[in-house]
Amino acid sequence: MTVFALVDANNFYVSCERVFNPRLEGVPVGVLSNNDGCFVARSNELKALGVKMGEPLFKVRDLIRRHNVRVLSSNYALYGDMSARIVDCLSCFTPDIEIYSIDESFLDLTGMEHRDLIEYGQGIRATVKRWTGIPTCVGIGPTKTLAKLANFAAKKALIDGTSVCDLRDQEVRDKLMTRTPVDEVWGIGRRSAAKLTALGVHSVADLRDMDTKRARSLLTVTGERIIHELRGMACMSLDLLEEPQKGLAVTRSFGQPVIGKDELLSALVTYVTRAGEKLRRGGLVAGHMQVFARTSPFRGDPPYSGSGQASVSPATDDTFELIGHATRILDRIWKPGFRYAKAGVILTDLTPRGQAQPSLLDRRDTDRSKRLMAAMDAVNSGMGRGTIRPGMASATKGWGMRQESRTPAYTTQFADVPVVRA
DNA sequence: TCTGGGGTCCTAGGACCC
């Protein structure tokens, strides 16, 4: 019998901000997506005001002002670093960890059943809180799906209000599932929930008791697997080894609509440059590139979405080669007269650099390219991203990201380290 | 004026092969 725990940070981005600014405690706080567009993290106080996940900022301006909500731009340097610190804490409890997302990890507790796992979970929470300042909840169950559900219950204080919930017990599970709506299940999104509701499947218990064949025809094998997991039969194991990444994307909405081709190109070159950095950091080369540019679906502008692709052969991590491909793709998809709102580059067919298929016809000076890229990366990591960049990337105008209230990179930039006076 | 970004997995359908 397997036992999994899911450790999930509470309102993670908000909690990170609160660690460095205690004045944010006890008041409504929200963190915005890129471009200061939508809320992607909310404190409990903000949730209580009815602001939903993904709510666009401009739609709730009034409410924000009335309740003096603290609104922050997202600070990924901070959140990424805090996330790594939490994983370090968890590593002290077990080596069997799957880092599931920036604020969630699964732990394999199989074989620890002789211990009081609620107490163990409390120990994890206390350690993470003491060492990083971040509050978490712990969900425990015989399958990943049940550990997820347990975590949900812990967050909502549905079982005993202790922020740790153990769903190994059948009766506890029954009770929770009967009163939990089906769309709270991990893997049941809006579409599937609508299909299920139409068939009279409303609660998690209803889904658990559904005929698996029926579920499969409605929701494919994913749905069938979820039902088995809800019944306590583990279908998913922990991914302890990091799987090689399959694709990589850099896409952004513009701060203002882009009309000219040069401007669009300079945005794309900036994104491709960033994509190249990500490739090299991961020791990867890309064999395929997709580029897209589109108008806004919200503004009522004439719609256009252009997208084109190219195979990158031989596969490369050289920013300038990638820019060449992107430029040619843009030439094919560019249409004048539209107000472009977003563009991006997606790299796929990723392989580890050493493993890439070499080509007999390859006449590139790869050694020179490698040295140039290494030099650029060294300068930019030491002096800040974009210190050295391709010339075409420099024509930043209105497309640059809006970030009106980003907090300092407290933990990753020396200049931003907080000063304590005593 | 202002509506995120970056991933994974699954399936259907087309192309191709013998």
Added chain:
DNA sequence: TCTGGGGTCCTAGGACCC
């Protein structure tokens, strides 16, 4: 009038996740 069957591979699109 007749028009196979079965396999693989690839891609686009849908759904979901945080």
